[in-house]
Amino acid sequence: MSDPLPFWKRKSLSAMTKAEWESLCDGCGRCCLHKIRDEDTEEIHFTNVACRLLDTQGCGCRDYANRRAHVPDCVQLKPKMLAALDWLPPTCAYHLLARGQDLPDWHPLVTGDPESVHRAGISVRGKAVSEREAGALEDHVVTWPGRWPSRRAPRAPGAAAGPRGRKAG
Numbered sequence: 001m002s003d004p005l006p007f008w009k010r011k012s013l014s015a016m017t018k019a020e021w022e023s024l025c026d027g028c029g030r031c032c033l034h035k036i037r038d039e040d041t042e043e044i045h046f047t048n049v050a051c052r053l054l055d056t057q058g059c060g061c062r063d064y065a066n067r068r069a070h071v072p073d074c075v076q077l078k079p080k081m082l083a084a085l086d087w088l089p090p091t092c093a094y095h096l097l098a099r100g101q102d103l104p105d106w107h108p109l110v111t112g113d114p115e116s117v118h119r120a121g122i123s124v125r126g127k128a129v130s131e132r133e134a135g136a137l138e139d140h141v142v143t144w145p146g147r148w149p150s151r152r153a154p155r156a157p158g159a160a161a162g163p164r165g166r167k168a169g
Contacts, residue, residue, distance in 0.1 A: 006109065013079035013097055021079075024097065026107050026117045029059035029124035030089040030145045034137055037087075044087050046145035047137050050128040059123045089145050091122055121149040 007020050016024075032054040036045045053062045053070055061067050067074045075085075082088075082098040089095070093103055103110050106120035117123050127144070134140055 008093075008097060008103060008109065013082070013094070023109060024093040024103075026091075026093055026109075026122065027059050027114060028089070028091065028117050028122045029054055029056070029128065030122075031087075031092060032061070033124060033128060033145055034131065034140075035087050036137055036141065044146070045141045046089075046143065047134075047140040048124070048128050048142045048145075049131050049134040049137055049140045050124060052131050054124070054128070054130075056128045056130060057125055059118070059125055090148060 007016065008024065011020070013021070029050065030046075032051045034047045034049045034051070036047065037043070038045065050056050051061075051071060051074070053067055053074075054060070055062055063070060068076070077085075077094055079098070082094055085095075091104065093107060093109075096103065104120075105111070106116045106122060108114045108116055110116075118125050124145075127142075129140065
């Protein structure tokens with residue numbers, strides 16, 4: 001008899017397989033937006049400027065397997081580091097599960113539909129600009145990546161239930 005609970009409800013983050021861990025990413029692209037850490041207050045400010053490898057429409061990395069060769073400071077998330085990271089968006093599944101919360105109702109693992117994250121307004125689709133086109137990060141500070149959206153996406157049919165600073169992240 002198989003366990004009726006999905007893996008993210010019955011396994012710790014450190015007990016997940018690589019495939020399970022990777023599937024927690026909802027494909028929103030928010031973590032790939034540049035952030036600025038205020039030098040005086042240490043506060044994080046999100047921007048709408050995306051890493052040059054992020055496909056701002058599809059919201060995936062254009063070269064995920066080799067991303068660190070292109071972007072050496074790209075962070076590879078691991079369970080043991082989650083508690084120390086203050087720059088993950090509040091909607092991030094890794095962030096939520098590390099704090100004992102569940103996946104949101106728009107998450108693709110819940111809906112069975114990878115487009116649900118976009119319909120819910122979670123992703124950077126249509127909201128981000130590539131770092132190659134942006135100019136100064138300070139000119140692109142926004143608040144939406146650090147907030148929960150005000151609306152939720154419907155489930156797919158048949159589916160289960162201006163600061164001074166330095167670059168952060």
